[in-house]
Amino acid sequence: MKALSRCAAAGALAMLVAGLATSAMAQEKFKIFLSMSYIGNDWQAEAANMVKAMAAHPSLADKVDLQIQVAGPNAQRQIQQINSMVQAGADAIVTFPISPTALNNVVKNACDKGVTVVAYDAEITEPCAYNVHIDQLEAGRVTAEWLAERLGGKGNIVVLTGVPGTSVDTQRTQAAKEVFAKHPDMKIVAEAVGMWSQAVTRTELSKILATRSWDDIDGLWLQVGCFTANAMQLEAGKKPEELLPCAGEGSNGGRVQMLAADTQVEGAECPYCPLAAPRISYASPPYSGGLALKLAVAILEGKQVEKTTILPLPIVTNDTIKLCETGSWQEMNNGCNAFPPSFVPNPGWFASIFSKETPELGMQAALVGQPELE
Amino acid sequence: MAVGSLPAPRPRARGSLRLGRHRGLIMAIAVFCLLFLIVDWISAGPISYFEVSFLSSGGATLAIAAMGATLVILSGGFDLSAGAVISLVNVVLASHMQDTPSSILLWSLAGIGVGLATGAFNGFFIAVLRLQPIVVTLSTMFIVQGLTLLVMDKPGGMIPYGLTGLLAGDAIPNWLPMPLVLVAGLLGLWWLLKRSRFGVALYALGSDPAAATAAGVRVRRDLFLVYTLAGGFYGVAGLFITAQTGSGDPLVGNPMLLQIFAAVVVGGVRLGGGRGGLTGPVFGAYTLMLVVNILLVLNVSAYYSTVAEGLILILAVLGASLSRDSSLAQHLRLGRAKLAAWGAGSLPGQRQTQPPRLRLDGAAAAPAASQPTGVLPGFWLRHGETLRHALPAYVCLLVVVLVTQLVLGHALFSPKYYNALIVLGSFMAILALGQGTVILTGGLDLSVPWTIGLSGILLTGIVAGSDAALLYALPLVLAIGALIGLVNGLGIVVLGLSPIVMTLATNGILQGLALVYSGGTPAGFASPSLRWFMTGSLLGVTPVVWLMALFVPAAVLLLGRTPFGRRVYGIGNSQRVAALSGIQTGKTLLGVYALSGFCAALVGVLLAGFSGQASLGMGDDYLLPSIAVVVVGGALITGGRGHYLGILGGVLLLTALQTLLAGTTLPYATRAILFGLVVLGAVMALRERAS
Missing domain, CATH: 1.10.3470 (ABC transporter involved in vitamin B12 uptake, BtuC)
Incomplete structure (x- = not known):
């Protein structure tokens, strides 16, 4: 009898302790830092918005204390930044790595101190880091194959690459060129550095066209800039049905141009308008930052997460293009992938924001950092 | 005053x-x-x-x-x-x-x-x-x-x-x-x-x-x-x-x-x-x-x-x-002295005595005295120095155009080629007036990238595709550009900061402003008329070519034929001597940086028209080239020497070279090397002429 009551008391005590412990757990938020690269371009700003939205979503808001820091384009500063994040007591660091290799030592050190490091979009080669990104080789290959098929394996093409010296650019371009090499009748007549920027695309294409005319070109393989290329063709007097097939780019401007020409789109004004432009559209999706944060929390909560998460390549063609009306996650889940200019006034805005994994994030997340609320 | x-x-x-x-x-x-x-x-x-x-x-x-x-x-x-x-x-x-x-x-x-x-x-x-x-x-x-x-x-x-x-x-x-x-x-x-x-x-x-x-x-x-x-x-x-x-x-x-x-x-x-x-x-x-x-x-x-x-x-x-010697302290002391003088009524401007009229007489007499003194020196004597420094860029330009003709065709006798060259060069040509003037005074303007970016983003944000709004947005944005330059100038003149520090800091601050204003994604786009101005056609050429036809003579006159221009060269040769010669160096420097800010804002506006929209970081690629063209055009980076026509030659040369390289399929690494070698070759030609 005595033993039984003692047992019960001990049990009650144990339950009390356990209860206290869980409530303490609930109060203690995970301290997570975001170390961004350069914030001065559309993609980075959008990705940051989506991370913010993810952290603000009710499912994470009481678990996560998120601090966002910008390292600029300089890997040295990011090293310093990640170090000071570790010192500041980070539980996890979510990062857009400026360099896939230069961070290895500092990331290893962070891991050794028990800090979870999750990299999004670009990759960190240090084995203890978690990575979330698309397969860049596949991106280059699939888009090049589409162009080759579209042109029947022959014709003059113009290639615009990304930022030279980065793994992403090298892999995409290399994979695409391997495809083109299989088609001896496909000829790259000009190749320029596009820097993943619509503005640079415009200047580089203008330079190429100073000595060539659109009639000499049969197709375009641009990592970014199909929107601008189409705008330039229209300015040069081409009709919408004469637009060249263009492989690449996931900007909303490009997506809207892919819609059938008679689609009613609110706020559309050419060249940011439906043109039925022949296109295969892809991009590194900016939701990867938000997903990386979600994974970081899952890891901290002790769930099993793969070291490398390869995101499905967000490919959209003229067959699958569909206009969104509200931009909610639910709607995107039903297959819409282009947004009306009345919502998204900036055509350079990246439209690959849908993931089955992130029901927390809709259009508002990418635009202003607001999570989906139900 | x-x-x-x-x-x-x-x-x-x-x-x-x-x-x-x-x-x-x-x-x-x-x-x-x-x-x-x-x-x-x-x-x-x-x-x-x-x-x-x-x-x-x-x-x-x-x-x-x-x-x-x-x-x-x-x-x-x-x-x-x-x-x-x-x-x-x-x-x-x-x-x-x-x-x-x-x-x-x-x-x-x-x-x-x-x-x-x-x-x-x-x-x-x-x-x-x-x-x-x-x-x-x-x-x-x-x-x-x-x-x-x-x-x-x-x-x-x-x-x-x-x-x-x-x-x-x-x-x-x-x-x-x-x-x-x-x-x-x-x-x-x-x-x-x-x-x-x-x-x-x-x-x-x-x-x-x-x-x-x-x-x-x-x-x-x-x-x-x-x-x-x-x-x-x-x-x-x-x-x-x-x-x-x-x-x-x-x-x-x-x-x-x-x-x-x-x-x-x-x-x-x-x-x-x-x-x-x-x-x-x-x-x-x-x-x-x-x-x-x-x-x-x-x-x-x-x-x-x-x-x-x-x-x-x-x-x-x-x-x-x-410290007591710092520029700020000096300006405070000077300001105090001036205030005291104003209180005592002893400022030169407050004195109603002879000197102003005397000076007027002198000013009127001076040109009269210098004009009729016989024959002007020969053309070569007057402009030889300038030509020696400006010509190499044009000679190299000709070579590049010829090579383009040989490699790609459609260049030497193609009006379209020259039109594209001028349109693409217009950004740099305008920028180079601002940067060039700053360099002539011995400074550097590193705030160019985000002055361009912010101006473009502001313009498209205000205009939002409407031509009517362009009427007030354009002067507003240009004024903001000049104001940014003025702030640079104030930091340099009044606080005595080095131009590099001040403009580098301004660049960072402007980047922050652009991000805050745009919330990370710039909205709006250029109005139809602005787009037409950069991509349409007027009398056979892109309208901006006509702007350049006005801009270039204006720039040449500004630097070569105005008191402002002479003061700029004076400061570049020696700020001390210029100040002792009665040039208000501070005021002139303020003007110089304001001009640079204005030019950068204008480039931001034109770039927004060219691309149809503004984007963050759209000015990033213009900083180092803006310095390069100035020097390739024969200006001395330490100040005091250079002619706008030479700088223009530098602009056209580098644009033509980039056009040539963009038309090829050479790998980027080879292009970078070629680009460096040509710039080096251009200045070597410069040196041989000069010596």
């Missing part, structure tokens, strides 16, 4: 001069210590050995590179190749070093050797062929970037851990980190150098090259040594970053360039040469790295981080220069 900046009353007692020489260093150390204490105070726990060790290795690359850059600056030069050399050394080591002690030693030395060799390359052109440092090192930068990509086209490679342990580890475990020993060792080397004949020559060269030559300094040999040694420092920096990161990345060093200069200036070294040492910049570099920690601990929002950095940069430099 604005206060003209008087030259500092230099001739003071020797003792205070000596103190003044060390003030920069003392303040750099003080600022570092202050920030260190702040970090210690606001961060959670006390600073441990581990943190000191991290900080010491985090700032070492920047510190070592800044030491090299300082050597060049002390000699009166400027080195833009620093970041690129660091990348090159990094990829060379990452692709070759094996995990054996002999390989580590051999390739470490080879890495430093690569740095020395690049430095010697710079030194050869600068010291032996006497080309301008900025353009030689800019060419070297392009060439080295190309070579780097040839060695390694993407990040990768593994560095044996031995090197990391050796350089980035501990000298005495838990007591002394190795990077500090390395930096201290290099400072020791500097201590020896400074006391050698070479050290004396270095300061003499930087203070007054003519006097140095007269005093028997072997200018050629010593200048060559300066650049070679500086290259050696970059080599060590590259070696260190390789050890620290344990891998190779062809882009690792390039973005460090502006930070290196920031470190130098925060370290109390005056640009222009002759004053400062290598110790200050080491503290400057570590100060910049501490800023990262401070921003983190204070949790400064991402959008504001560049603003905060800009302000810290200004405050650090301002704090380092505050």
Whole structure:
């Protein structure tokens, strides 16, 4: 009898302790830092918005204390930044790595101190880091194959690459060129550095066209800039049905141009308008930052997460293009992938924001950092 | 009446001069210590050995590179190749070093050797062929970037851990980190150098090259040594970053360039040469790295981080220069004196006496007297000097156009080609007027990128596709651009900040403003008429070509035929002499920077029209080219020489060259090398004509 009551008391005590412990757990938020690269371009700003939205979503808001820091384009500063994040007591660091290799030592050190490091979009080669990104080789290959098929394996093409010296650019371009090499009748007549920027695309294409005319070109393989290329063709007097097939780019401007020409789109004004432009559209999706944060929390909560998460390549063609009306996650889940200019006034805005994994994030997340609320 | 900046009353007692020489260093150390204490105070726990060790290795690359850059600056030069050399050394080591002690030693030395060799390359052109440092090192930068990509086209490679342990580890475990020993060792080397004949020559060269030559300094040999040694420092920096990161990345060093200069200036070294040492910049570099920690601990929002950095940069430099002799103190004293004079009614403007009329008579008589004095000197005599400096760019332009015709066709006799050339060149031509004028006064405007970006974003944001709104948005944005320039000018004239610091800080602040205004995604787009202006057609050419037809003569007249232009050249030749000759140097400088801001804003507007929309970072690619065209066009980076037509030639040459390269399928690495070689060739032609 005595033993039984003692047992019960001990049990009650144990339950009390356990209860206290869980409530303490609930109060203690995970301290997570975001170390961004350069914030001065559309993609980075959008990705940051989506991370913010993810952290603000009710499912994470009481678990996560998120601090966002910008390292600029300089890997040295990011090293310093990640170090000071570790010192500041980070539980996890979510990062857009400026360099896939230069961070290895500092990331290893962070891991050794028990800090979870999750990299999004670009990759960190240090084995203890978690990575979330698309397969860049596949991106280059699939888009090049589409162009080759579209042109029947022959014709003059113009290639615009990304930022030279980065793994992403090298892999995409290399994979695409391997495809083109299989088609001896496909000829790259000009190749320029596009820097993943619509503005640079415009200047580089203008330079190429100073000595060539659109009639000499049969197709375009641009990592970014199909929107601008189409705008330039229209300015040069081409009709919408004469637009060249263009492989690449996931900007909303490009997506809207892919819609059938008679689609009613609110706020559309050419060249940011439906043109039925022949296109295969892809991009590194900016939701990867938000997903990386979600994974970081899952890891901290002790769930099993793969070291490398390869995101499905967000490919959209003229067959699958569909206009969104509200931009909610639910709607995107039903297959819409282009947004009306009345919502998204900036055509350079990246439209690959849908993931089955992130029901927390809709259009508002990418635009202003607001999570989906139900 | 604005206060003209008087030259500092230099001739003071020797003792205070000596103190003044060390003030920069003392303040750099003080600022570092202050920030260190702040970090210690606001961060959670006390600073441990581990943190000191991290900080010491985090700032070492920047510190070592800044030491090299300082050597060049002390000699009166400027080195833009620093970041690129660091990348090159990094990829060379990452692709070759094996995990054996002999390989580590051999390739470490080879890495430093690569740095020395690049430095010697710079030194050869600068010291032996006497080309301008900025353009030689800019060419070297392009060439080295190309070579780097040839060695390694993407990040990768593994560095044996031995090197990391050796350089980035501990000298005495838990007591002394190795990077500090390395930096201290290099400072020791500097201590020896400074006391050698070479050290004396270095300061003499930087203070007054003519006097140095007269005093028997072997200018050629010593200048060559300066650049070679500086290259050696970059080599060590590259070696260190390789050890620290344990891998190779062809882009690792390039973005460090502006930070290196920031470190130098925060370290109390005056640009222009002759004053400062290598110790200050080491503290400057570590100060910049501490800023990262401070921003983190204070949790400064991402959008504001560049603003905060800009302000810290200004405050650090301002704090380092505050003294009775500082420009701000002088202006305050002058202002007080002026106020007192105004109260007493003794300001020149308040006096109703003869002198104003006398001066009027004189002014009216002067041109009358100078006009009728016989025959004007011949055309060649009057313009020969200008032509000699401006012509090479045009000769090279012709060559490039001919090559384009041969390689691509459709160039020499194609109106479309020239139209494209002018449209593409228009941005740079406008920018070069602003940047060129700033350079003529001996300054540099680094705020160009985000003045362009912010102007474009503001314009498209206000206009939102409406032509009616363009009517008020255009003047508004241009006025804001001029205002930005004015703020730059005020910082430089009134606060006495170096142009590089002020404009670099402004650039960061503008970036923050652009982000806050746009919320990260710029909205709106250019109005139809603005788009037509940049991409449509009027009388057979793009409308902007007509604007250029007006702009170029206006620019030539502004610099060549107005009092403003003459003042600009006067200041460039010698600010002191200009001030003593009665030029209100302060007022003129304000005008110069306002002009630069205005030009950058105009480029932002035109770029927005050209692209149809504005994007963040759209001005980033225009900074270094805007400096390059000015120098290729025959202007002297230290000020006082240059003609707008020459600069225009530089613009057209570089645009034509890029057009040629874009039409080919050469890999980017080869293009970068070719680009660098052509720029170098253009200035070599310049030199041969000049000598």
